[in-house]
Amino acid sequence: TEVESQHPAAEEGPQLPGRQPCWISGGKIDPSPASRYITMLVHAHIPGPVDAWRDFPMPVRDLLFDMFTRRFAFTRPEDLPRARAVWEITAQTNLRKSMWEVRDKAMKTTGNRDPMAWVDYGPVWLWRDYWESLCERWARAPTFHELFDRTHKRKGTDDYVTESARTIAETYDRTMAERYAEGTPQPDLDADAWVEAAGVPRKGRVYGFGDSLDTHRVLSSYASSIAPPAHASSSSAPPVNGVEDIRGNIREELRAELQMQRVELQTQQVELETQRVELQMQFSDMVQQFISIMQGVRPTQPAA
Structure with a gap:
């Protein structure tokens, strides 16, 4: 099909036997099975009662990225410098979407906005005790100490x-x-x-x-x-x-x-991730242009 003809060819980059091709398009990872596999990995390795990607320890993130690259290979060389950054954003976005969906489904199923009414309606991919802990946390306002830690820890x-x-x-x-x-x-x-x-x-x-x-x-x-x-009877x-x-x-x-x-911190994190991806994309483009100039070949223009 016309869409398939625009997919990167396997010859554009290294690909090991048994690995499926993937690429970065518009700041996200394609094809859709690659993004779904990221979601599946995140669901299967949630380290505790956490509902945000930032709460995943770095060793867990490294492990999941390694597992992803054993199944999928970025076939375009220009994607490699920004592959990890875009993968991180994809994992963050997919987890946020998953958590929103399970909360929305539990609320609609129970007809109740109180998270404590959702404890029996958790997703199949999350341990029940993790779900119960999350419901308890959602049901109360975060403590000041929790928010302080959230904004003052790496x-x-x-x-x-x-x-x-x-x-x-x-x-x-x-x-x-x-x-x-x-x-x-x-x-x-x-x-x-x-x-x-x-x-x-x-x-x-x-x-x-x-x-x-x-x-x-x-x-x-x-x-x-x-x-x-100073004086018990003092009016002051x-x-x-x-x-x-x-x-x-x-x-x-x-x-x-x-x-x-908390809202400002989350906004800043998203902005920083976006800026980092944009910088990596610019750097990748500059490298490609430099290589083309050194080889005496003009950069390949995208198909109309």
Whole structure:
């Protein structure tokens, strides 16, 4: 057919016996069986109750890419420099689509938007205990510590991006363990404990949260909780309800700020991946043109 005639020929690049040809077209991997095989590999090797590609450890990603290249071969030499980057984006996109589909199906089947009603309607490709854990996580808002880790750890690892981030997280954990006995419910965020761990804000910022956070309220809450009133009858002493209102406002501001940071981080990751693929595509084109010039051959023009 006309479409098949535009497919890359096997002679354009190396191909081992038993491997099927694949190529990059418009920033994605073709033909469709190659993309479906990526999805199958991701489904079969989900490392735990995770719903995003960024949570796959790098060794698992390396393994899956190796398994893919044992089945499929990129037959065009110009695709090789960007093959891994496009493969990563394909895996990320396919997993996101899969997770959206299973959540949407469970919601429509149960007629309920509460993820806890979905526990008996998980996909066949995901372990039940993983699905149950995901339902529990979707049913509640993420904790501040979870969002902090998500925005301050290197992708695919358990390492913090800086020593300061690691120290603050560990100090906060110790402070919370000291303040709340084992088995005692803990708040999503203890603003006082966070200020103690993060230290005095610099340039109007509390470490771990953006510029939009009203640092004055955090300090007010912190000071109110540790400073004894000079005179019990003084009208300047903040009423208990007022302090609690301030703390409530702090929690709401931090929750909104962290949600914004999470969205911005995800957007930046997509943009960076896209830029990386575009740069690799430009580099690949430059290499092809250079090789053609060195060989005295004009670059091959795409068929009309």
